[in-house]
Amino acid sequence: MGNQGLKPYPGTRDFYPEDMEFRNWMAEKQRLVCERYGYRQYGAPVLEYLDLYLRKSSEEIVSEQLYIFTDRGERKVAIRPEMTPTLARMVSSRPQNYILPLRWYSIANFMRYERPGRGRLREFYQLNVDLLGSDSISADVEVLALACDVMKEYGAAPSDYVLRFSDRRLLDHSFPELNGDQLRALGRILDKKDKLNVEDFRKTVDDLGGQWQKKDLIHRVEEFYELSLDSAGDHPILGQLKEVRDRLSDHVSSESFKFDPGIVRGFDYYTGLVFEMNDTHPENARALFGGGRYDKLLSQFGKESIPAVGFGMGDVTLQDFLEVHSLRPDLTQKSSLFLTMFSDDLAADTEKVASSLRAAGLQVELALDGSRKLGKQFDLAEKKGHSHAGVMGPEELEKGMIRIKNLKTGAQQDMPVADLNPEKLSTL
Amino acid sequence: MGNQGLKPYPGTRDFYPEDMEFRNWMAEKQRLVCERYGYRQYGAPVLEYLDLYLRKSSEEIVSEQLYIFTDRGERKVAIRPEMTPTLARMVSSRPQNYILPLRWYSIANFMRYERPGRGRLREFYQLNVDLLGSDSISADVEVLALACDVMKEYGAAPSDYVLRFSDRRLLDHSFPELNGDQLRALGRILDKKDKLNVEDFRKTVDDLGGQWQKKDLIHRVEEFYELSLDSAGDHPILGQLKEVRDRLSDHVSSESFKFDPGIVRGFDYYTGLVFEMNDTHPENARALFGGGRYDKLLSQFGKESIPAVGFGMGDVTLQDFLEVHSLRPDLTQKSSLFLTMFSDDLAADTEKVASSLRAAGLQVELALDGSRKLGKQFDLAEKKGHSHAGVMGPEELEKGMIRIKNLKTGAQQDMPVADLNPEKLSTL
Incomplete structure (x- = not known):
């Protein structure tokens, strides 16, 4: 067996003891914060019926990233690429056993066939935090505060990260002149704005406007980005977001979060609040993780519709964050x-x-x-x-x-x- | 989506919070004991190149139980069915970084395509404990003592379990008249003895004896079962096993372990000590887990030959053990x-x-x-x-x-x- 045979499968990691201690340390902090908020840990199989993802996951995941195969009993199966469909399945299969609201978290591994790179691997570990059964602003505030508390638990300073939040419905509400497909296309461009320079972004939007015969699209988009919570007035969505902001400021330093109408998030199942945690370090200026409200997803599994809000925090970007901010601890100091x-x-x-x-x-x-x-x-x-x-x-x-x-x-x-x-x- | 769609993949488990607390409790005890012995935790990918198992795992696992597929990049891959090949790969790929002896443990999930039943599922969690780089009796004693300490940590009484041990070489040494294939065939029958009644066992051995023209095979087997450490004399293998027994008795109650020449274990890679932990409860009289010494396995990966001894302890049989002995704790008592x-x-x-x-x-x-x-x-x-x-x-x-x-x-x-x-x- 040559050297090739000694390597792990591409995009996955061997955790040597010093790596494992770090991984355990990261998970332990997450566990601590979740338990403090009364969340209970759950777990699930690494393999699921393919069917679970065909209906629920984003098209990109299913068609390009899912590990799919047929088992020895001719069942179509997939290695889990995310936790939310499994969570929805678990909650829906025992509706009588659990009293809403449910607060659940898990820390598990997932696989996606991606091109490995900085902050992106094929196997990663992810904290999933979900609050099911409440559509209240209190629930939104709690999940955002919890996400920020995890960052604090790692020793991050308020200026090390910024949580940018918005509401998925804001786009629809602000562009009544666009149809569903157009809104999705526009959403995808807004989602990529940070990766484009100003001119490319303008040109892309302008081209779309021309194509859709909406000549003023770029100006409408500029107006959209100028939306502010301080002039929310009686705007139904901005009013809610303003309350989220005001209540979150009781728990989190105001430099650690801000309203950003450009936050859209890729998953089709979000229905309200959406947010992204961003690293502010110039060498790692990127989204660390994100989440939001998905009130309709669970009704696809059970008879009931159960409102839900949550997030998933992957370990690969988190590790980059901890390292650029020198927050990785020295774990060799204990006595033995x-x-x-x-x-x-x-x-x-x-x-x-x-x-x-x-x-x-x-x-x-x-x-x-x-x-x-x-x-x-x-x-x-x-x-x-x-x-x-x-x-x-x-x-x-x-x-x-x-x-x-x-x-x-x-x-x-x-x-x-x-x-x-x-x-x-x-x-x- | 019908009810079918709400079930986990057959032979796998959803861990609802109360199940997860129990799983975490089981793992925490294992971690505690391993750390106490100076073992360090490692982790590894759930997916490996198929090649890793084709050469190293038992034939039964590879041909009947392995989850095999081809990824989107045309690589033949497998979901890990056991940890030892991965451990061997990891240690061999960084020979310069680690100073022998190495004491490593892991707690991870594995998948095997088996028919689900009592004590047997398709996805299970397993503690793997390995001591690499020493062929000493001290190493054997340590691993056996550690295995018994895990049982004690769960609150098991000395009479709740019995560790039966032997040496893989004892069979070869006792039947010089048999060739390699015959020894393997005989080993497989001895391994199944507990599942057969006395008459069926005798008949099976007798038939083999006839087939091989070794008419006295059944008597030779009876003699084999009467081997005793108290009359070890200068028998090279029994002498070593006697020392293992004597030194183990300093740490473990003598009712919790015994020499049993019939212990063979299924894996081809064992080269010396082999052992099985058995439940003594009449409702669950079965092997809980096992292990042994595998001094040749690592030389198939690296240039060096590294002696090794270890065991794997699965959670499914462990859970049965804890339940029949009423050792499953009430985890709902904490204040919140x-x-x-x-x-x-x-x-x-x-x-x-x-x-x-x-x-x-x-x-x-x-x-x-x-x-x-x-x-x-x-x-x-x-x-x-x-x-x-x-x-x-x-x-x-x-x-x-x-x-x-x-x-x-x-x-x-x-x-x-x-x-x-x-x-x-x-x-x-």
């Missing part, structure tokens, strides 16, 4: 003990001590080769990242004593094995 | 607060209090509908499993006070919002 083996004939006795130290809550990695010189064993302990090494010769074993060496300072101390515990070790 | 909304015009103020209570570490689920009567809101809180509900009318909000109601006892108490924290709540 490498227990050396003085000689092979003491193996059984050393194992017994390791066992008792573990019972006291210590993390103990045991040397396996007593014929190795102690100096070499200390080297090994240090290279493996342990903070301390323990030594017991025949005399120490006899007396129930252990010598602890701090591998950073070199300081040594003898103490009874029975007195050692995690707190004690961290002070040695 | 449902914050009622006195009236809709107090929504923003109530949100602010929720925010400050979360900052104090409380889990706070917020009512979203202030037009609902308080009694109904208490009902909702109780049905959602909260331990306490909080109430704030205009007067309380003014004074920074909150009324806390214990939903089990009905007891109520007024207190300053600023004094509330998780410890305090659990005493109310």
Whole structure:
């Protein structure tokens, strides 16, 4: 098997222990914030019937990105590319068991056949947060506040990110002269505005206007971008968005969020609030994740229509964010003990001590080769990242004593094995 | 979409919040024990090149159970059915980065196309524990002790389980008259012995003996089953197994493990120690999980040969074990607060209090509908499993006070919002 055979499948990642610690750290922060808001974690299969996505996911995902195959029982199946269809299926299949509103979250892996690049891989992990069963502004505010709290939990400063929000209906309301297809086409262009320069954007809109015989389209679009919540008046949609903004400002620094009529989002199932979390760092100025309200999706699964609002936060862009802002933590600092083996004939006795130290809550990695010189064993302990090494010769074993060496300072101390515990070790 | 469309793919599971809590609890115990032994967690993609399994996995897995397909780039790929080939690939691709011995574990999902049944599903989660780079008896003892410690961590009594162990080489050594194919065939029958009655087992062995012109095979097999560590003498393999037993008895109650020459295990890659953890409960008398030593597998990936020992512990049989022994915990006992909304015009103020209570570490689920009567809101809180509900009318909000109601006892108490924290709540 050549070197080719040692690589993971393109666009997926091996998580070596240091990568895994980071991934676990990211997930743990998400879990913490979600639980604080009373959200409960759920999980689901990595494989679903293809049918689930044919009807619900965006056309781009299904036709270009979905991993589809036929199983040994001739069933058409797909590896999940997103969580929302599964969530809708799960909630709809047990309507009697759950009392609305439901607050659920999950942290799971997904696969999409994309061209791998910065912030984009074929397998990624995503936090999904959803509040089901309420169409209130309180629900919108809660989900936005939760999204910002996750950023804060990572140690991000208010100026590190900006949550841009709008309402999916604003486009329809502002362009009554356009039909459904035209609105979707215009939406797609607005969605791409940040990736185009000003001239290209103007030209694209102008071309569309010509094509649709709406000569003033570019001016109408400019007006659209000038919509402001401060002059909301009795505009039904802007009025709601203004309330969202005012209430969100009780929880989130005002520099961390703003109304932006250009936020449209790609998924067809959004029906109200839409938002995007953006990185403000010049080297990573991009959308980190997004979400919104999807009040009609669940009615496609069950008899009931259940209003819903939520978001999905992927780990690939998040990792970029944490790294450009120097928020990736040093996870190597915790105390752990490498227990050396003085000689092979003491193996059984050393194992017994390791066992008792573990019972006291210590993390103990045991040397396996007593014929190795102690100096070499200390080297090994240090290279493996342990903070301390323990030594017991025949005399120490006899007396129930252990010598602890701090591998950073070199300081040594003898103490009874029975007195050692995690707190004690961290002070040695 | 009919009811069919609401079901998960056959043999996979939806994890509703109460299922997920249990799954997380199982994984957390595994993590705790592994970390205590100095093992570090790793992770890997759910999809691999098919090639990885064609060469390494058992024939049964590849030809009957593997989920195989061709991706949009014409690559032959498979959903992982086990972790060991991936582990071997990962370790072999970065030989310079890791210092042996390596202690690694992972908790991940796998898929095999099997007929779903008790203890067997198509998607399952598995703890994989591996110690790489040592062929010492200390390594064998450590992995066995760790496996038993996981059982203890779940609260299992020594009589609830029995770890049966042997050495893969014992069969070859005991039947020098058989060739390789015959040894494999005999091994498969020994592996199935527990599923056959005595007569069927004898007949099957006798038939084989006749076929191979080894008339005394059944007697030789009976002798094999009578092998004992107490009469190991200078038998090279029994001598090692005796040392394993003696040293393991320092850590594990002697009723929880025993030598059993009939333990063979299905994977072709085992080269020494093999073991199986068995449930002793009459309603679930079966193998829960198993493992062993595989010293040759890694040399198929890298230049080096790296000795290794480990095991994989699946969640489906584990869950059965925990349930028949009444070890499944009640995870609903923790304190959490449902914050009622006195009236809709107090929504923003109530949100602010929720925010400050979360900052104090409380889990706070917020009512979203202030037009609902308080009694109904208490009902909702109780049905959602909260331990306490909080109430704030205009007067309380003014004074920074909150009324806390214990939903089990009905007891109520007024207190300053600023004094509330998780410890305090659990005493109310």
